[in-house]
Amino acid sequence: MTRLKISIGILIFLVLLSTFSAVSSKKICNELYTQLEQIEETAEKNNTDEAIKLCSTLQETWHNKKNFLIFTIRRDKLLNTEESIQKLQSMLESDCDEFTAEIESIKLMLDYIVKEEIPSIKNIL
Numbered sequence: 001m002t003r004l005k006i007s008i009g010i011l012i013f014l015v016l017l018s019t020f021s022a023v024s025s026k027k028i029c030n031e032l033y034t035q036l037e038q039i040e041e042t043a044e045k046n047n048t049d050e051a052i053k054l055c056s057t058l059q060e061t062w063h064n065k066k067n068f069l070i071f072t073i074r075r076d077k078l079l080n081t082e083e084s085i086q087k088l089q090s091m092l093e094s095d096c097d098e099f100t101a102e103i104e105s106i107k108l109m110l111d112y113i114v115k116e117e118i119p120s121i122k123n124i125l
Contacts, residue, residue: 035058
């Protein structure tokens with residue numbers, strides 16, 4: 001009977017940990033997504049200086065939040081996202097035409113990160 005109680009306790013702990021991880025990842029990705037939309041809107045208004053400041057803020061936010069994400073999400077997905085976020089500021093400074101495409105790419109990566117964290121049979125197997 002003691003083993004059963006311990007097993008149920010471990011199972012409940014794992015479910016709670018998984019739920020916390022999924023909710024936290026979604027919250028972080030939503031925050032980054034909002035910042036990306038602000039950068040995109042600011043850049044469309046030709047306010048480059050403000051957009052560059054927002055890019056710096058995005059990079060700082062990413063740097064702070066990726067330390068948590070690295071424990072729950074595959075490293076290669078985070079590296080691809082980080083690489084794209086690092087490119088944004090230089091693309092904006094050089095007035096690159098692919099700036100909005102890169103923002104959309106980062107948004108897709110963040111969506112993938114959130115979907116990957118949702119507990120499902122596909123993710124488990």
